[in-house]
Amino acid sequence: MADxxxxxxxxxxxxxxxxxxxAVQFYKAAFGAEEIGRVTHPKRxxxxxxxxxxxxxxxxxxxxxxxxxxxxxxGEESAAAAGxxxxxxxxxxxxxxxxVKKAVAAGAEVMSEVLEEEGSLLGKVKDPFGVVWAIAAVGxxxxxxxx
Numbered sequence: 022m023a024d025x026x027x028x029x030x031x032x033x034x035x036x037x038x039x040x041x042x043x044a045v046q047f048y049k050a051a052f053g054a055e056e057i058g059r060v061t062h063p064k065r066x067x068x069x070x071x072x073x074x075x076x077x078x079x080x081x082x083x084x085x086x087x088x089x090x091x092x093x094x095x096g097e098e099s100a101a102a103a104g105x106x107x108x109x110x111x112x113x114x115x116x117x118x119x120x121v122k123k124a125v126a127a128g129a130e131v132m133s134e135v136l137e138e139e140g141s142l143l144g145k146v147k148d149p150f151g152v153v154w155a156i157a158a159v160g161x162x163x164x165x166x167x168x
Contacts, residue, residue, distance in 0.1 A: 025120045029113040033076070033087035033155070037107065041074040041090040048088070054079040062092075087111060109153040117142040120156045129154070
């Protein structure tokens with residue numbers, strides 16, 4: 022299989038009990054974290070006092086971490102959604118499809134097909150040890166369909 026260029030690695034904490042906002046505030050107070058960006062669930066913003074956090078990117082020193090609420094595909098709280106004991110990892114790749122295929126060839130299980138989400142391609146796999154890996158092309162739109 023051809024080499025796949027991976028551009029970055031970000032650990033992601035999946036917080037149970039819909040407490041990602043509290044976790045973000047704790048990391049700011051305890052470790053001086055700086056919030057770089059946040060993505061909330063588009064359907065849950067108006068319905069809740071504290072919207073569902075898909076990911077909050079924090080910078081602690083020279084490192085980055087993502088924090089998110091633990092939820093299922095419908096945006097509901099889910100203990101099973103986290104996989105791997107509440108931690109997921111995010112890889113940034115030039116070619117998301119190729120990176121997902123390489124992981125599957127090595128023994129990973131597809132958790133979600135590669136789709137465009139929030140303006141970026143994203144696919145998820147679970148490794149043989151139960152850890153979820155999100156593979157994304159940050160800031161890249163899906164290719165235009167060929168005519």
